[in-house]
Amino acid sequence: MVPLSWYLIVAALLFCIGLYGVMARRNAVAILMSVELMLNAVNINLVAFWRYLQPDLQVGVSWAIFVIAVAAAEAAVGLALIIAVYRSRDSVVAEELDTLKY
Amino acid sequence: MTIQQVVFILISLITIISAIVVVTDRNLFRAAVGLMASFLGVAGLYIILEAGFLAVAQLLVYIGAISILVIFAIMMTRRLMQTIESPFNSQPVWGLIGAVLAFLLLALVAIRTWPTAQYPAPSGPVVESSVQQLGALMVSPDAYVVPFEVASVLLLAALIGAVAISRTEGS
Numbered sequence: 001m002v003p004l005s006w007y008l009i010v011a012a013l014l015f016c017i018g019l020y021g022v023m024a025r026r027n028a029v030a031i032l033m034s035v036e037l038m039l040n041a042v043n044i045n046l047v048a049f050w051r052y053l054q055p056d057l058q059v060g061v062s063w064a065i066f067v068i069a070v071a072a073a074e075a076a077v078g079l080a081l082i083i084a085v086y087r088s089r090d091s092v093v094a095e096e097l098d099t100l101k102y
Numbered sequence: 103m104t105i106q107q108v109v110f111i112l113i114s115l116i117t118i119i120s121a122i123v124v125v126t127d128r129n130l131f132r133a134a135v136g137l138m139a140s141f142l143g144v145a146g147l148y149i150i151l152e153a154g155f156l157a158v159a160q161l162l163v164y165i166g167a168i169s170i171l172v173i174f175a176i177m178m179t180r181r182l183m184q185t186i187e188s189p190f191n192s193q194p195v196w197g198l199i200g201a202v203l204a205f206l207l208l209a210l211v212a213i214r215t216w217p218t219a220q221y222p223a224p225s226g227p228v229v230e231s232s233v234q235q236l237g238a239l240m241v242s243p244d245a246y247v248v249p250f251e252v253a254s255v256l257l258l259a260a261l262i263g264a265v266a267i268s269r270t271e272g273s
Contacts (some may be wrong), residue, residue: 003221016205021125023197051151069253073260079175080264086223
């Protein structure tokens, strides 16, 4: 059988790849994709803990479903914002969106 | 090494390699396809963990909806498909250092708190009627009926918000 820590390592790796994407990508759409990767890593952890520690309760799975629902809402609003910003600024590069800075 | 471990490693490799494509590829469209492959790998992990309902939800919501939404956003914003510019902002090295440190910290905590020797396999079988139980939990007042309703309001708000934000003036 696969030990629990293997799942945790894979989830940590996926989370940190997403974290790197959020910190280092220029494009706002790419940043949003990296956030989705991070949310997926959290879900792997939730389901792995449910399966290995509490398989008779459905707590982990229900939380994962709520995470999926929130991720869907976040993607819809985030992409709408990116398209609205693109219309007014003609750019989706996160570093060029600095109106609030000055 | 058992067959289950081999399958786990293969699916994890698919997930991780396509995630690396997502964060490093110059071509955003290729990154979006990598995102779909990564979601598929995560669905495979759910299947190994015997969470079949969640694997199907992952396929429907992430691959069926979110990836398509991302691809639409990529196609609707010009200049995105250009591959001449660097895909990174001014701080890729610091980002990499931060991400590697975060991974080391998370891996250390995971290995020390849940050692491989103590948790080699699931503590018991999944109950037969787990999807039924899940459905009952979602609408039971003692469990998740309030978060369930809040999630539906959130999705409605996101729907209206997305339309309100992205519509053009005067239309």
